Amino acid sequence: TLRRVRSVAFPTCLSLHPATSRGDALAPGAENYNSHDALRGNQTPLPAMPYGADSLSLDAVRGGARLPSGPRCGGLRQRRPRRPAGEPSRPSPPPRAWAPLEAPVGVWAPLASITLLSFASRFYRLCEPPHVCWDETHFGKMGSYYINRTFFFDVHPPLGKMLIGLAGYLSGYNGTFPFQKPGDRYGHHNYIGMRGFCAFLGSCLVPFAYLIVLELSKSLSAALLAASILIFDTGCITLSQYILLDPILMFFLMGAVLSMVKYNSCAVRPFSAPWWFWLSLTGVNLAGAIGVKFVGLFVVLLVGLNTVYDLWELLGDLSLSLVTLGKHLLARVFCLILLPLVLYTAQFAVHFAVLNKSGPGDGFFSSAFQSRLIGNNLHNVSVPEHLAYGSVITMKNLRMAGGYLHSHWHLYPEGVGARQQQVTAYLHKDLNNLWVIKKHDSNTDHLDPSCSVEFVRHGDVIRLEHKETSRNLHSHQHEAPMTRKHFQVTGYGINGTGDANDFWRIEVVGRKSGKRIKVLRSQIRLTHLATGCILGSSGKTLPKWGWEQVEVTCTPYVKETPNALWNVEDHINPKLPNISLDVLKPSFPEILLESHMVMIRGNSGLKPKENEVTSKPWHWPINYQGLRFSGVNETDYRVYLLGNPVVWWLNLVTIGLYLLMATCTIVAIKRGAQLTVEFKELSEVLLHSGGKIMLGWLLHYLPFFMMGRVLYFHHYFPAMLFSSMLTGITWDTLLKFCAGCLSCSMGKRVYTYGMLALMLLIVYSFYLFHPLSYGMVGPMASDPNSPMAGLRWLESWEF
């Protein structure tokens, strides 16, 4: 089997292991082992391999340090006096109870078969239903935007959607399908490419999980259990079959964990080629994970913690010189911090390079940003650079989707402050957004050719006159319509003559007094002279009387928020020379920063609405409620995202079981219980490998409790992957432990039947629940006539 190992292109640590022929049943460490036994006068040959084929060779790689000494059937014993070494008193070691199940099978044959099964289950009925399902309406649409190169805004980083777009492009989709709403028929459009791409990545999760568990636990059956859980989980299948970000995210996430685990295994040969390979692959996968969704940060955290622990161990190793330590540190900084950062930035570079046409996302970004986009009215325009008196301008609020300062021929209604002309913020471009800058104390026409040009400077007191209605921007101590603690802003005066409440001091953030004010670049604050309040937009929508535009107020609380800052966008002044806005184009770091600010604000803006029924994080592990992917009525082809309840509840129970087992083990060790070598290995797997996976689960689950944004059931799936791997490890350890406690033949049977029972349970439950993923037609499950009626185990399930 080892030869087969070598023929695989993966540069694994295993394949590099110096020649250990495994043609016969003897272990690579066998010589060592036998001599050891011989020392003890024990000549019983080892009957079978204790673990899967790799594990032993791996042990040998580690320098044969861990001698597989005589395994015994027997529990842990407390404080048993140690035997002097070499005392030939042990009974001949009986074969390990679980050995026969694993030894003959090998590692790669099962890997091939689970990969096959995984692909089969994900690609089966992939093109059904032939209409837009659930969030495909977003991500499919965004894929189309990439193909059409139109700019859009999304709260997630671009990699996932770029890949979807790429898959669509390569498979011949031309980006013309509108993806308007779930349920729209695809017709002749080619959507299989995009779905197939996601399904491909989703299928890879299973072999990844298999390899991770195998690497961590050295147990084939644990790996098989974990893999079969993922293969037969209806939730994972459903989530992998559509054009969504989740399969892509989970692919990178599992890839990162796998390469992390692999490079940990290579720790005995640092700076070797495979070590570098896996380390840098970890970095690449981290960049991928975080480039798909910000949730990828959790796996970065996991890898980070693991690395810190790793370095801490190295630091404690006094045989390593400080120079070597420095090399270790630098290698990790380079591969796990710099490399992902570079790749992440590169994704954005590609993103901005591809999307160069004006599209639906323009309004979310600042004026300077918009000037980059072909088709935007700010693209390639030329305007005067500095504000002067008499200029006609539009002012844009700096908060996300802030809108332009706007006024129109309508008064505030009776009872809402003073009955004067409305001033609002309006998101679209319109003639009513134009304002004229005037001096506060004179009404001369600065555009008169006889006047000399006078620039507006930081700290000047000005008056803003609305161009269409000739009213002045005005504020007074009446309460604002929506935000009662702020002051109302109105348009006041006739033909530019108003009163002292029309005076505003114009200031630029971070600028000294007397400097000129730049178009687009300067962040302007308008302070009301009489009351000291600051002009801002509260972001609240006005009722019908205000045409559902956004409220503008004057806030008495002096705070540096984008709500109270404005910039000048359009600028018309015939007396000033126009400069091309190209020189004002933001640099790449600026765009990067801005798009991140917008994304973060967009994410935190996804608040649940009042009274909206939202999914709570505690719902998720208990599989309390699924998501309707497609179809509502009885005649529809219905797909319902819900985990296989048997699998999920098994996972849930296992987490409790794991905690219990880990606590018992750790307390027993702390109390000084003497463990046999065999149990020491088991506890090592349980605490170290299981601990890593458990940490992964916690990191991917607990943060959701602190999130204020809208949450959905599918957010749990990354955590579910960890939970499934934990299930594999825990049950394997538990059964081995039980088997070790019982008599040998009995133990063997317990282990074999236990594993078989678990697998059969999983497969049978999948048989029951498979219509959830592969589509149901006919009466709803709440109807007793439905074939699924008996499977509606919780009232909250709605399939």
Place this chain on the structure above:
Amino acid sequence: MLGFLKQPVVVTAEINMNLVALTVMGLVNRLWALSYPRAVVFDEVYYGQFVSLYMKRIFFVDDSGPPFGHMLLAFGGYLGGFDGNFLWNRIGAEYSMNVPVWSLRLLPALTGALCVPLAYQILVELHFSHCAAFGAALLILFENSLITQSRLMLLESVLIFFILLAILSYLKFYNLQKCSPFTAGWWFWLLLTGVACSCAVGVKYMGLFTYMLLLAIAGGHSWHLIGDQTLSNVSVLCHLLARGLALVVVPVAMYLSFFYVHLTVLYRSGPHDQIMTSAFQASLEGGLARITQGQPLEVAYGSQITLRNVLGKPVPCWLHSHKNTYPIRQQLVVSNPPRPVRHGHIVQLVHGITTRYLNTHDVAAPLSPHSQEISCYIDYNISMPAQNLWRVEIVNRESDTDVWKTILSEVRFVHVNTSAVLKLSGASLPEWGYRQLEIIGEKLSKGHHQSMLWNVEEHRYGKSQEQKEREVELHSPTQADISKNLSFMARFTELQWKILTLKNEDTEHKYSSSPLDWITMDTNIAYWFHPISGAQIHLIGNILTWASANVATLVYVCLFLWYLLRRRRKICDIPEDAWRLWVSAGGLCVGGWAVNYLPFFMMEKTLFLYHYLPALTFQILLIPVVLQHLTDHLCRSQLPKNMFSALMVAWFSSIYLVYRTFSPLTYGEPTLSAAELRSLRWKDSWDILIRKH
């Protein structure tokens, strides 16, 4: 027999004069001119209203925290004989003669004063020198922000007191652990830890942070205990059980008892009734209880009822129909004699005044287009057949044959034809709907939500089928008799849930600040301003102490990391026990600072500078720890030691000077002139009120 007389009776008292001196200084410092100003200062306006409600025994819900703190303040009022008659509406309003200002402010001031000796004791118990301990106490003593906060009717000083008490008693307990476990003293300090923790949590939820820290420290210590193989399994178990009892069971019991007292004391209905469920309201004297008193329990066919939505958000509301502004009473179709409605029964609901049936059909609701419209079926709309059958589902039923009970049962109405569920959508209708809330038929009931649940509030059996008579009946009072007493646990659960979930409107405040402003004290809060003399009280700290505390934290963290990395390489810069001291003292002080500070970055509520005070207290305790460490281990020879001592004296005197300089803003007197005020504005971001003349 009289042998004991052979020896003289000797009482030896050992009095730590340091402690006495510190306590006296603390008391003088905090209690001096306590009843000045005789006006409402800042948040007194908020806590005062609850004190008044306690005095009047009127029920209220406060979402800012559990009731123990309010109770303590109210206890001060009770001792001072306050009758609760004061209108707490404006900061700066003069107190009337019936308000015992001194006794209302006494308790916070006392606890604030006691923090000084507590700080001394904590450092002594951490095995630091008396000199360092004295220094820590002095720093707390001369901290202007702590003084301001404890001289007013506010809760922070009480919270800090309980936090410090918990820390001190845990340290005492831990020190006793080594020599004499399971003695009376050991039990006393262990139990006191638990009690102090629960009091801290009971005053403000912020106390939870310190409680968690203590639990973690105790967990770490217990873990060492488990590893101690000289102890038998049984004694380890006993140790663990004792800790579990004192640090988990006792605090939980204490916490429950706070609520028990709260609910027992407040038995009258009041302004916050509407937030609570009908069942809770009915358990209060007055209010809903007066209406529902004596009405029949079981809803039957023919009953006249009002239906209240269980959710109570955005505002409490009842099922209502227009045409008449009178809140409708639904009448179930009459049968005689009254036959009780059970779970699963099919009913029709008739609007009492207009005699129309509650109906829904497959027409989009006005504001929620995905749901069905609910209407009262009107005869002339013949385009659609009447679909007015509803199935009653009692959600909190015990068995499937439960009877629908007034107030107690929460029911869902499922439409028989379309299986839509009667639900409050939360949107309010436009003008034509008088801005009332929209009711919809939710076709796809996503699980259970409170907006789908209804309970009967007013109820009586209707007997007449005739319209006229029915109208007369509706206006006549109800009869029969039942009493509903909720168990304490049910009331506790509901109140606790309401406290945790009740969200006040996001209020922007002039003096609100972000956690980042706190470390450097970039912000202050003006508490009170005398409109004529211009005297003012500010929450403003001793800037030198704050800066020193920051430096100490930084030095601690850097040194800690340095030592830690070097120890890992087996290089020991300091002796083993000095290291252990360094870790335990730092863990407590830096840990206390971190747990009381960092969580605020994740909070979305309005934050003020005074939220930082518990963290600051821990940070101040760290200063002498770091200083002593520096003298002991880094100044090796005599000369630097002497210089260090001289520096210390200079530093302490400047701290005292800063304290004196800002004390007019702390105590509110003497009144400063505009120029003096301007000179106190050491940072541009401080908002000191200077009047324009």
